[in-house]
Amino acid sequence: MRWLAGSRVEARERRVLAWGAAALFLASWADVSVKNVSETLFLKRIGVELLPIAFLANSVLLVGTTSLLGVLAARVDPLRLFTRALAGLGGLLALLWLLVHVGGQASYPILLIASKQISSIALITFSVATGALVDPRQAKQVLPPLLAGGTLGAILGSFASGPLGRALDVEGLLPVAALLLLLGAAATIPLRRLPAARVVLERRSAPGRGAAPPAEISLRGLWRESWLLRTLVVSAVLSGAVGPMLYFQFSYVADLATRGEGGEERLLSLYAQLRGWLAIGVLLTQIWIAPALYRRIGVPLAGVFSPLLYLLGFGGLTFRLGLPEGVAALSGATVQDQAIHDPAQRLLWLLFPEGLRARVSALVEGTAKRAGGALGNLLVLAAVGLGSVAWVGVVGLPVTLLWLWMTVRVWKGYPALVLSLAMQPRRIGSQGLGSARELVDASTVRAIARALSGDDADAARAAVEVLRDLRPDVAPGLLAEAIPSAPLATRSMLLSSLEALLEDATAKPGETSEHAIALVRLLREDPPADPRERAALVRCAGRLTNRSRIASETAAALAEAAVESEPVVRLAAEIARYRLGLGDEDPAALRRTLATSLESDDAEVRDVASRELRALLVEDPRGDPGEVGAGRPEWHERLGLLISALFRPEARAAAATALAEVAASRGRVASAAAPEMFALADDADPAVRGAVLRFIGYTRRTERAALLVERLAASQAEESAAAREGLRALGQSALDALLPELCFGKRSIRDAIVPLLRELDAEAETFEAQLRRELEGVAERLLEIAALRGNAAPILVERLEERVHEGLHTAFLLLAALHDDDRIVDLGDALRRPQSRRDRALRIEALEALLLPEERLRLIPFVEDPTLELRVVAASELLGRRPLSRERTLESLLEDPDPLTRMILAGTMHERPAEAEDAMLSEVEVLLQLRSFPLFEHLTVRQLADVARLVKQEHYGTGLDIVREGEYETSMYALIEGHVQVASKGIALSELRRGEIFGELALFDGEPRSATVTTVEPTRVLRIEGKDLLALMEELPEIAIAICRKLAQLVRQMTVRSLR
Structure with missing residues (x-):
């Protein structure tokens, strides 16, 4: 465990990892041992012909088991459930061992069915338990080694089954497995002493105010609309059917090959070796082969290999029903299914609406897969009953061919599907397709790229979005190739998209110049009539050209553009030539050109000048980007040009936006523009105000963080989004401004702060400390109310009562963040409304069920009974003191951190003089x-x-x-x-x-x-x-x-x- 000490895994997470991996290791060892034993005993003592009936019974029982576990997971502490599940399974195995030892024939089917339940029960309870122990950020570090512990246990347990079976007898493995499960249950006990993970620190993009919610669609509606869903469900049924059919044939030849003396030991050894090597094969394929395969041929085509391997397996076993053929067929199908096909199918779920992905998963992997398993076992019984074991393969071939056709259909229609989804992003979800680069492989890219030059403008726009989001590395080249042959209706859109892509990638100049040639030829042979488009062609050609490999055709085209009559084209050409070292390399001359352009009456010239200035400031094409701004005077002179543009209203928005982008790239170096940018914080243009907010964050001006917090509640979505971006850029430094607003800020600001704290990766301790302060503040206010009620201005007492409600609302927000459960806020708000005693009691009970014991102890007394007297008692217990006298309370309020409370107190302490009546x-x-x-x-x-x-x-x-x-x-x-x-x-x-x-x-x-x-x-x-x-x-x-x-x-x- 020394590697953990030097890693970023925290001490608490190391304990979760150590004990969790140990429990999963032991449970996996026991699981594979029981599978090997149960199938060996069933085949040898019951008969292979009854295997499908046992599998059918298992499918029915599995539905009830998973449903029961779902109910228990909602009612029982997850860690206790995990412990009890492993202990219960261990006890069940001990009873089954006794039953098998007695020799009852009924024990073998029961043992076989129980063996299929162990892995399902253990994995479900393990998933629920880890969800209570680690949040998503921690899970990224903890879950892979945890699951590796389970894989290692399965490998070692499988290989150990053979030697242990020979030493202890086949049945003797059952008490060993029971002991392993009980030890696994004991390993979970230390986990129960750890505090639950309650903060979700996954970065989430908060939508701006007024953002449209995702379009709602039901699963039934999705079934009608989506051919992909229908195809995946049918494929799951077919793949679920052929699995037990192939496994039955393997079981038959394995039983046949191990008949005779010592058959049980030989069959157990076969299972042990096969399952051990299969686990190793799956692990190695998942690590090295599957990712490369997805990148090389794509997710949909990877799914085609699975039915092909089943076809080979059924074909081989149909012609020769032998053990080598059975082992080869099962090995290829198992590795392909578990390491390539199933993960590929899960990636396709990203193409469904975000809110329905879990239900799609349950439908495809749950209902459809189990229905397929039942169908497969029924087909086995029919084939064997009407013919022979060889007929199972004959029946499996058409089923597999139908499955193959379904997977090919997905592969062929996949590019069009991705494009159609990109054309309606609200149907996908808040993240769209941007989180799944694996979904777009090289062949899909080529298919999508053909839409760029097609006649459908919407499809071309969708293709641009897909390539921009998922394959920005190849998108510029594909756009450059498509622009010359694109219809005039879409050429302008493609050109502006290419400009934006190249501006976002200024730190990565073109490695080749081939793509620029296509634009250069368009510029010389068929130039657009619009000078803005010609300037864009010049800019893009210059950006795509490698300085060390400039084609003569490119140099000639840029020279011609530099003497064009249109100022915007000349400016673009001069800057492109400067970048490539083809023209005047004097930085002072370039500065004069840019200065003149920024003062031009032509808006397009000013726009190009601002964008090029921004690009030159973000990355100097002739120097080390890391040194820019440190000691190069021309860099600061160019920054001064952008600053001067802020004083011209017509250029202000473009200049402010450019300065914000420079700050995002260069940080504090851009602070020279701070005075001028700060003066525009209240500009009439929301784009300017948003640029100022981003500038504050990226230049790390923490003294202006209060402005960012204030603008979180801006009515303009653009401005509130910029405030969030600025605060995220400040990082942990923003906490000093955010946390006080949780106490005294407007409700709309407080509601926006807690999600932002999640995005800032605030530690759970930060939330907990703020929660303690909030509840102590509530208690202080209650004691002040008790001291002043009837002895002070009613409006002062009313303000203190409001602060109690504000503090409790903030506490509910913090608890919702800690538990990642917005129901806590809903219940807290509901408790403020008038209601019957019964309704209040029900809501209190529901709230208690969502909180930890120590949280219930601190919070519930303040909301359980609305009467002041009881709440004052709770406040006294929390603070350890009774209310102060009226005089001391008023003295303390004069120093209260809430300015409104201080103002009310100062304004109500003295009566208004008679001579001031007219004042x-x-x-x-x-x-x-x-x-x-x-x-x-x-x-x-x-x-x-x-x-x-x-x-x-x-x-x-x-x-x-x-x-x-x-x-x-x-x-x-x-x-x-x-x-x-x-x-x-x-x-x-x-x-x-x-x-x-x-x-x-x-x-x-x-x-x-x-x-x-x-x-x-x-x-x-x-x-x-x-x-x-x-x-x-x-x-x-x-x-x-x-x-x-x-x-x-x-x-x-x-x-x-x-x-x-």
Whole structure:
């Protein structure tokens, strides 16, 4: 285990690995031993002709076993289930050994069926247990050696069966296997002392606000639409059928070859040797042959080999029913199935919608495969009953041919299938095809590439996306080859796609120049009419040309383009020639050219200049990219050109985007642009704001991390996505800004933070420490409420109560992240709503089932009973103290980290002086005034504070119009002093006094004012501009909901009065 000490595997993971591998090693050894023994005893003491009946019974029993395990896994602790399963299997084997020892004939079928159950039960309970012990990030390191322990146990156990069978007798292996299973159960006990793995640290791309969810489709709908699903299901049935047919023939010849004296020992040795070498063959094929085969011929064609090998096996056994033929047929089929065919089939599941992949897997590998196994055993019984054992192969040949036809159909239709899925990415899932390069082999690439130059523009666009995502190494060359022969309708799209690909790969200049020749010939022989496309051809040809191998045709074409009449083409050619060393190599001359181009009136010239500047800054084509920016003055001069472009509105977005990309590549070296970029943080263009946010992250400007956190809740999806990208770029440095916002940030920000913490690879300890702080904060607030209730301003107590709810909501978010279970948040939110005692008890019980004991102990007392007294008792127990006095509580709140609490306390500690009656209201006084209006009475204190910041206080003398009929103005007014008259067309309609609101309808319908409002006496109002309140409603939908609810109540009341 010394290699583990130097690896990245943590101490806790090493314990999981050591004990888990030991348990799986012992269980696998016992499993293969029992299989060898059970089949040997059944064939020799019952007869091979009854083998299909036993396999049929096993298939039926396996359905019930897996269903039962699924129920138990949901109700029993996974680690205890694993321990009990191994111990129970060990005890069952001991009983079966006694039964076999007594000599009952019924014991052999039972033993054979039980042997088939051991591997299923052990693997299912092992999978559930490891899911509770390691998260996906840890699983990548821990699972391969864990499974290797099981493989090693199977190999050694199989080879050991022969010698042990001769030493102990065949039946004597059963108590050995029982002992191994019991030892395996004992090896799982230390695992139960480890804390459960609860944090899912797999990086996940969080969709921006407003992102469209994946299109929903049912499994039944997928069955109707997808020929691939139907083909895979039928193939699974057919492959499941031929498996037991071939195995029966092998069992027959193995039994026949080992008849006579010592037959049981010889058959056991045969099974031992065969299964041992097959396990080695499968392991070696999985490691070395299968990956190379997938890359060479592709996943679909790899699946064709399996039915071919079955055809050879059935054919050989049909012509000569002998042991060598049986061993060869079974060996080839087993290795091909387990190492190549089955993994290839699982890769094809990535072509199905993300939400249905698990169900597709269960249908294909579960239902269809078992149905095929039952069909195969029935065919064996029919063939043997109506003919002979040789007829099994004859019946198997047409079944295998049908299976072969199905696999060839998948292979032939595969490129078109990949293209069709790329044309509807929402049907695949959030990651699309980008996570499965194995799905696109060389032959599929060639087939997809033909669509690039086809007449179907949608297919060409889909082909570009597939090649870009899965094969970016060959995509530029294929696009360059396709562009000259592509229809004019798609040529522009292909050319822009090639430009983007080459810009993303600026660190990898072309290794050959052949692909550039195709573009050069198009430029010289059939140039596009659009100068932008000609410039793109020049740029792409320059990027695809290797500086050390420049064709004369390319050099001539670039020289011709450099004297073209169109400025954008000349600029592209000058920069391409500079890159290739064909023109003026003076960096100062290039800088002057770029500076002039950035100030051009031609938007296309400015765009090309910005993109080329970005490329030159990311990678200097004449120097070591690692040294760029360290001491080269021309690099900093070029950066200055991009910075200067920020001051020109027409070039700002392109320049800001380019600077963000430079920062992503060069990091802190790009910080010279920081002052100018930071000044654009509130630019009107969301593309500019997003570029600033990415720039902050990639330049590691942690002092600006608070801005990134704030923009997580931006209404523009582009801006919120940029904020997440910037925070991910900051990495662990962002935690100092993120964690405080979990306590005091807006709810929309807090909801966005926890998924982001997962993406930042925050350790479980970070979540747990923050959870402890949140619950301690909740307890502190409860003790403060107990000390101040009835002894302080109600709005202060209300704010403290809100903070209790905010803290509990954050605690639920953290627990959901720790357990990777969003049901915890749903239950927490449900507990806040009014409900019956019975419903509350049911939700508490459901919540307890999802938490660990120590979590239940800390959290449940705060949500179990809503009464303050009981929650204060729980808070006192958690903090180990009782509530402080009123005075000491107020003193501590003056230093409270929540600015809103401090502001409310400061604004309510002293009464307003009489001489200040006419002075402007403080923010707290505005907040209190808003609270008195029915329209705002349901808002929280935080929401009221957000509205109060929008308020403008206005004074009007007697007889002045506040609003006039017919005006287009959308402000809303709240009367806090005086009274006004409402009139329409000169007729007085009503009078409004303090505490009433007018103008609210224009806020929503945007229509002209329907009446004039005139002051009757000196009047003070609070005015809220419509655009400001609507913007706040967009940011905080809770405010919009509360206001709309109140408006609906007012309309309902008016309707009732009119009916009376």
